[in-house]
Amino acid sequence: MEQLIEFILQFGSLGQQQIDLIKEKAIERQLPKGDYFSEAGRIPAQVGFLVEGVMRGYYYNSKGEEITRCFISENSLVVDYMNFEANTASSEYLQASTACRLMVFSKPNWEELSRAIVGWDNMKNKMVQLCMFQKSRKGPVISQDATTRYLEFIANYPSLMNRVPLAYIASYLGVTQQSLSRIRKSIR
Template identity: 30%
Template sequence: MEEIKKFIDHIHPMNTTDWDFFSSKLYRETVKKDATLINIGEVENYLSFISEGIVRFYIPQEESDLTFGFLFENEFITAYDSFITRTPSQYQIETLTNATLWRISYQDLQEVYQKTESGNAIGRRMAENMFLIKSKREIALLSKTAEERYLDLFRERPNLLKQIPLKYIASYIGVTPQALSRIRKRIT
């Protein structure tokens, strides 16, 4: 739980009383590789902090899934649009490795917002961070080549990329696995 405390303190320091209340609402869950965290049509009920592991966001397709996001250790994960609107998710989230998550329910998070001094500030900063990640991805898709997107991903997470199947990386950068293979040959 220490890593989530460090992450939150980096966003906005929590006093001891707020931290004690917030941390009392968290529970630890260990999840196996390839576990589905949310399916299409389900309402997201949890905000989770990845203590260990890698997850992906995707839309299942008949021929191949459309992967549009990866999250790694020390990041929060949720189907955020479903979480805040309380409507069914239009995508799925699954683990790509064994994972350890610290989770808080929607109801408990609302209570943290209401009963702590720093809960709302932290919630706002996390929402802003999620927006920046989404915005960066959209701008990259519109303004960079597939090779540039691959190199960006490789620069940001070189060791972790070794754990992600190439077909998911290809889908994420918007190319076929064959095109990704050609990109990788060009840059090595």
């Protein structure tokens, strides 16, 4: 819980009563590896804060291939925020790549914080902007060669190499697992 409060306090000041309200509204949740935080075709109903573990966002392209779009690691928000706010069905999956521990807010509890805490909307907007920036900024540039994309992945996600399956990394980089294996061997 303290990690969540430290994260939130980066975006503004809160009094003890407000902190207590946030703690009251957040529920700790364990998510086993492979389970979903949110799924395509469903309306996202919760906002999470990842305390431990790694999650990934992915979708299926028009050929039915699974494409990993992002990885989310500790001390980050986990939410498909555009669809959460618009109350519309998601086109992506948020799945636990490892066992995860999260602090989770239901939609009603998240909205109650906006009504009860002066300045919460401003803090929330900053948190969401950071979340969206983190999910978009580290995407591989497909015009780069695969080795360059892999080296940038290592630089951007140094802690993930031994935590997520190579199939997910290959999907994220837009290469086959066999190509990824060759790239890894060539740079050792």
